[in-house]
Amino acid sequence: MKENASLKISNERAYSHMATLCAKREYCTSDIRKKLSRYCLNDDDVEKIINRLKAEKYIDEVRYCRSFINDKLRFNKWGRKKIEFALRQKLIPSDLISNAFLDFSDDMLNESLESLLENKVRSIQYGSAREKRSKLIRFAIGRGFSMDETLRCINKILSEK
Incomplete structure (x- = not known):
């Protein structure tokens, strides 16, 4: 069921709907605020609903x-x-x-990097070793890994070959 962009419902019904959503999965305050904006509620009512959801531990x-x-x-x-x-x-x-x-831990944060780079090195096209290295660096940085960790992993992968 698709909701209209400007649906007017009561505060209690809006709260109930948000509580149901929050019970199914985690939401942050901004996600809930965005969802409540569809219901034509005034700002005070939105804040009351959010505060109630926080007080009842639906939002944490x-x-x-x-x-x-x-x-x-x-x-x-x-x-x-x-x-x-x-x-x-x-x-x-x-x-x-x-x-x-x-x-x-740092290990948990970086454990996927090596396998990602190993898969990427097999799929990229490159003309030189420098081009291969720069493509791998761009890929890892784009995924959000630090330059230090990226270089350490790339050096490890390329030295094994």
């Missing part, structure tokens, strides 16, 4: 950060920088982002 930014980081590491194979950028786009405070990353 710390829990959301940990879940988001875990999912992006496991399924999307993103690096730390890309994950941080995505969380900042969702208006998550920097201190919450930093604290959430403390739960993940």
Whole structure:
């Protein structure tokens, strides 16, 4: 069922709908605020609904950060920088982002990089060793990995061949 862009519903119904969504998966405040904007509610009502969702633990930014980081590491194979950028786009405070990353070791944050680069080196076309190296660096940086970790992995992969 597709919702209209400007649907007018009661505060209680909007709360109920958001609570149902939050019970199914993690959402951050900005995601819920965006969803509530479709319901033609005034700003005070939106804040009341969000505060109630937070008070009842449907929204928890710390829990959301940990879940988001875990999912992006496991399924999307993103690096730390890309994950941080995505969380900042969702208006998550920097201190919450930093604290959430403390739960993940550097090994966990970089474990997918080597296999990503090994797969990439097989699929790229290059004329010289320098071109191959620069394409691998751009790929890893685009995925959000640090330059230091990227170079360490590339050197390891290229020295094995």
